[in-house]
Amino acid sequence: MEEVVEMEIVKKQSSPTISTSPLQLNHQIHSPNNSMSFPKSPFGSRFMNTPLASPMKKAIENIFEEVGHFTKFDPQDDWLPITACRKGNAYYAAFHLLCSGIGFQALVLPLAFTILGWSLGIICLCVAFIWQLYTLWLLIQLHESDSGVRHSRYLKLAMAAFGEKLGKILALFPIQYLSAGTCVTLIMIGGGTMKIFFHIMCGDSCSLYKLKTIEWYLVFTVAAILLAQLPNLNSIAGVSLIGAITAVSYCTMIWIVSVYQGRLPNVSYEPPRGQSQATRIFSVLNALGIIAFAFRGHNLVLEIQGTISSDSKNPSRLAMWKGVMFAYLVIAFCLFPLAIGGYWAYGNLIPSNGGMLSALQKYHEHDTSKFIIALTSLLVVINSLSSFQIYAMPVFDNLEFRYTSKWNKPCPRWLRIAFRGLFGCLAFFISVALPFLPSLAGLIGGIALPITLAYPCFMWIVIKKPKKCSTTWYLNWTLGAVGMILSVLVVTGAIWSMVAIGIPIHFFNP
Numbered sequence: 001m002e003e004v005v006e007m008e009i010v011k012k013q014s015s016p017t018i019s020t021s022p023l024q025l026n027h028q029i030h031s032p033n034n035s036m037s038f039p040k041s042p043f044g045s046r047f048m049n050t051p052l053a054s055p056m057k058k059a060i061e062n063i064f065e066e067v068g069h070f071t072k073f074d075p076q077d078d079w080l081p082i083t084a085c086r087k088g089n090a091y092y093a094a095f096h097l098l099c100s101g102i103g104f105q106a107l108v109l110p111l112a113f114t115i116l117g118w119s120l121g122i123i124c125l126c127v128a129f130i131w132q133l134y135t136l137w138l139l140i141q142l143h144e145s146d147s148g149v150r151h152s153r154y155l156k157l158a159m160a161a162f163g164e165k166l167g168k169i170l171a172l173f174p175i176q177y178l179s180a181g182t183c184v185t186l187i188m189i190g191g192g193t194m195k196i197f198f199h200i201m202c203g204d205s206c207s208l209y210k211l212k213t214i215e216w217y218l219v220f221t222v223a224a225i226l227l228a229q230l231p232n233l234n235s236i237a238g239v240s241l242i243g244a245i246t247a248v249s250y251c252t253m254i255w256i257v258s259v260y261q262g263r264l265p266n267v268s269y270e271p272p273r274g275q276s277q278a279t280r281i282f283s284v285l286n287a288l289g290i291i292a293f294a295f296r297g298h299n300l301v302l303e304i305q306g307t308i309s310s311d312s313k314n315p316s317r318l319a320m321w322k323g324v325m326f327a328y329l330v331i332a333f334c335l336f337p338l339a340i341g342g343y344w345a346y347g348n349l350i351p352s353n354g355g356m357l358s359a360l361q362k363y364h365e366h367d368t369s370k371f372i373i374a375l376t377s378l379l380v381v382i383n384s385l386s387s388f389q390i391y392a393m394p395v396f397d398n399l400e401f402r403y404t405s406k407w408n409k410p411c412p413r414w415l416r417i418a419f420r421g422l423f424g425c426l427a428f429f430i431s432v433a434l435p436f437l438p439s440l441a442g443l444i445g446g447i448a449l450p451i452t453l454a455y456p457c458f459m460w461i462v463i464k465k466p467k468k469c470s471t472t473w474y475l476n477w478t479l480g481a482v483g484m485i486l487s488v489l490v491v492t493g494a495i496w497s498m499v500a501i502g503i504p505i506h507f508f509n510p
Contacts, residue, residue, distance in 0.1 A: 079410040082397045083152050085234035088307035092237040093323030096304045098244030100297040100390050101331045103383060104189045106251060108355035109294055109335060110342035112287040117271060118343075124291055125339060129332065131479065132295040135456035136324060138476075139298065140317045142456070142463055143305045150316075152306025153397070154299050154451070161459035171455065175299045175394065178448045180427065182296070182391045187224070187431040190384030191217035196361065197377040200370060217431055220381075224388045225424035228396070229417060234307045236389050243386025250379035251334040254356050257372060258345040261364055267347035278496075285493025292490065293445030294335060298452040303394060395423055433508055443498070446490030454483030 077083035113121035142157060144150050151157035154175055159167030195216045202210075211219070230236050275283070301320075310316035342356045351358040357380065361373065399419045400411040411419075431437070457480035466472040 076401075076404055077152065079404045080397050080400055081232040081393060082303045083306045084232040086307055086309045088234050088237070088304075088309075088319075090308075090319040090322040090326075092234065092240075093304050093308065093320050094327040095237055095240040095244050096233075096300070096390055097297065097323060097327035098247065098330060099240040099383075099386050100300050101295075101327060102244070102247035102251060102334050103387050104185065104355075104357075104380075105294045105296060106335050106338055107254070107357050108290055109339035110346065110350050111352060111355060112290040113339060113343035114348045114350065115271060115283045115287040118269065121287075121343070122340065124288060125336065128291050128295060129335075132298065132452050133324075133328060135453055135479075136298060136301060136328075137321070138456040138460045139301050140305060140320050140324065142459060143302055143317060143320070144310060144315060145463070150306060150310065152302055153394070154302050157302060157459060158455060161462045171451065174448055174451050176398070178296060178299050178444070178451065179391050179394045180423075181437070181444055183388055183395075183423075183427045184430045184434075185437055186384045186388045186391070187217055187220055187427055188435060188437065190224075190381050190388075191220040191431070193357070193377050193380045193384070194220055197374060197381060200374045200377065214432055217428060220384070221424050221428040221431075224385055224392075225421050227385060228389055228392060228420045228424065230389070231416075232307075233303060233390070233393050236393075239386050239389050243383050243390075246379040246383040246386070248330060248334055250376050250383065251338050253372065253376050253379075254360055255338045255341040257360060257364060257368055258356065259341045261345070261367065263345055264347070264349055264363060267345075267349060269343070269347050272348070282493040282496035285489050286497040288486065289443065289445035289449070289490040289494050291445070292449045292452065295452055296445065296448050298456070299394065299448070300390060303397075392420075392423060396420055399423070435507075435509065440494070440498075443491060443494035446487055446494055449487040449490060450484060452483075454480045454487065457483065 109125070112124075116124060139154075139157075142151065145160070149160075151160060155167065155171050158171035161167065162170060192213065195211070195213060198211070198216075227239065230239070271280075272283075304323075305316050305320045308316040308319050338356060342350065342359070346359050346363070349359075349363075350356070351362060357376070360368070360376065365373065396416075396419060400416065403411050403415065457476035460466075461473065461476050461480075466476070
């Protein structure tokens with residue numbers, strides 16, 4: 001009897017009373033000093049260790065893993081043309097990269113060889129290709145930060161790495177200059193080639209009204225503005241595909257025809273003689289700027305990657321790198337034969353204005369099929385129209401960003417049309433006012449060179465913070481410093497070449 005009484009007393013002491021409040025009860029249960037213990041279910045522990053429960057455990061672990069990898073989106077991105085649609089993939093990325101990576105800038109590569117010669121020209125072209133491919137990889141890795149923020153614009157990444165003020169100072173002007181300057185040059189290339197195509201098809205005895213060069217510029221600009229009404233970057237993937245096909249086609253046709261026709265009589269590969277040592281050095285720097293200008297598409301890489309969806313299992317960098325590898329393999333098969341084959345065929349006789357396209361029309365107009373010359377010109381026009389869209393997209397995005405930031409609402413359709421039409425008109429005016437702009441390839445390449453070769457290395461050091469004195473740390477510091485020094489030297493060399501050698505400068509007279 002005494003044992004029963006003792007057991008009841010123990011139960012009363014160890015169990016919470018009815019008068020205990022819920023908050024007090026909760027504190028007792030979860031208190032770290034609480035001596036109360038709740039026995040674990042033997043069924044639960046045994047079940048979770050069975051093979052049947054392992055998929056469930058893995059699913060639970062994946063759920064908690066996903067929680068820490070959510071991508072952070074800026075609501076404003078849904079209103080802007082670059083990031084309005086994130087349904088891109090590796091194929092779309094390859095189309096955009098090919099359309100922007102091959103173009104008129106490749107046609108002037110043999111001009112660099114006329115100054116550098118065979119050995120130095122090939123070495124510089126190979127080094128530039130590998131260097132820019134490495135910085136391209138850096139940008140792709142930096143697109144998504146560890147916190148989940150996606151840097152879908154080059155300027156945003158520069159501001160995140162260098163600070164808002166310094167990032168704008170370093171990157172804003174080169175990016176806008178590169179995008180707008182390329183669009184202006186495309187108007188001149190496309191409009192001038194339209195005129196050549198019309199002349200080939202119509203002939204000298206044509207009774208139709210022959211448009212002037214300015215009028216052909218206007219025709220091209222109107223066509224580009226109409227095509228620019230596609231709403232966002234992902235929606236022009238088909239346009240970029242057409243641009244990529246036409247670019248690969250005309251580059252291949254030009255170098256094949258040039259090599260097939262053989263070297264010109266009295267062709268020479270000797271560098272120009274009778275120049276001073278200073279002129280020679282600055283000419284070499286200008287040639288390096290021409291090579292750098294051939295790889296000018298880094299200001300679009302983050303924008304293109306921004307159109308690709310991303311999650312923890314399939315981050316956008318995987319699909320983007322697949323697109324890059326395919327695109328740059330094709331680009332290499334276009335640029336290297338064009339530069340080497342063009343220099344072999346024409347040597348120092350290659351025209352300084354227009355490069356390979358002008359050489360084909362100047363030296364092989366009579367011994368090459370009229371259909372080949374006309375088709376090449378038509379492909380150049382189509383590619384110029386396609387490239388205009390992707391290079392103008394950062395400008396469109398910046399204009400709409402300013403509107404949405406001020407009014408906190410999407411840009412209306414009528415204003416979007418007005419923005420794009422206004423930019424087209426401004427680009428047309430500059431193309432008429434400065435028709436000698438294509439001759440400044442070395443200068444443009446020097447200004448854009450840090451965007452391609454230097455800034456990505458510095459941004460990697462600031463954001464990723466590699467271990468000091470490690471291989472990665474030394475590599476990026478060296479490449480970044482050399483890229484900045486090279487940019488200053490190339491710009492200086494381009495200006496010196498313009499002053500010493502001279503280029504035909506004529507305003508409002510294309």
